[in-house]
Amino acid sequence: MKTITLILALLVAGATISYAQCGKKVKLTTSKTDHLDATGAVTRTDVEKAVVEISKSDLMITVNDEHKMTGTIKSDSCNWSVPFKNGKTIIKATLSNDQGEDKNVTITIEGKDGNITLLFEIEGMPDDRIRVAIDTFQEEG
Numbered sequence: 097m098k099t100i101t102l103i104l105a106l107l108v109a110g111a112t113i114s115y116a117q118c119g120k121k122v123k124l125t126t127s128k129t130d131h132l133d134a135t136g137a138v139t140r141t142d143v144e145k146a147v148v149e150i151s152k153s154d155l156m157i158t159v160n161d162e163h164k165m166t167g168t169i170k171s172d173s174c175n176w177s178v179p180f181k182n183g184k185t186i187i188k189a190t191l192s193n194d195q196g197e198d199k200n201v202t203i204t205i206e207g208k209d210g211n212i213t214l215l216f217e218i219e220g221m222p223d224d225r226i227r228v229a230i231d232t233f234q235e236e237g
Contacts, residue, residue, distance in 0.1 A: 118174035118185070121236040124148040124205070124214065126228040134222040146228060148203075148214065149236070155189050155203075167191035167201075180233050181210045205230075 126146045130138050149156045150169075157165045169189045176183025187203040200219040205212065212230035 118172075118176065119152050121149070121151040123232075123234050123236050124150075124212075124230045125232045126214070127231055128229065130227045132225040132227055134225075136225075139224075150187070155187065155191065157191070163194055165191045165193050167198075176207065178207075180207065180212070182207050 124147070126148075127143065129142045129144055129146065131140045131142070133139050144160050146160075147158045153169050155165075155167045155169055167189045169187055172185060172187045174183075174185045176185070184207070185203075185205040187205075189201055189203065190198055191201050192198050202217045202219070204215040204217075206215075212233050214228050214230060216226040216228075218224070
């Protein structure tokens with residue numbers, strides 16, 4: 097009986113740790129953007145400030161305090177073994193840009209050994225994927 101109780105306690109603790117940042121409002125900031133082609137090769141690099149704010153149901157991306165994209169999260173999966181350090185979140189959302197155009201996007205946030213990257217892919221545009229290294233990753237409110 098003690099073994100079963102210990103196993104259950106470890107499972108609950110593991111689930112709590114992996115969900116520690118999932119479903120919470122987070123803010124990511126970046127300072128450099130890599131544009132990738134379909135093979136993953138860098139086609140251009142821009143030095144620009146971007147802020148990505150993610151809540152349970154909404155998403156907002158601001159680039160250089162000028163261009164904004166806002167949208168609704170349609171689905172997500174989240175699994176972090178160490179919050180803000182090691183793990184992965186995949187978000188599928190619909191974003192509207194400054195011109196009111198809607199785009200379906202997939203955003204993959206991945207952490208390996210404390211280095212966090214974000215990959216932004218627009219449906220139907222495989223030759224212009226965007227990858228950024230996250231400078232700060234913080235929980236909001």
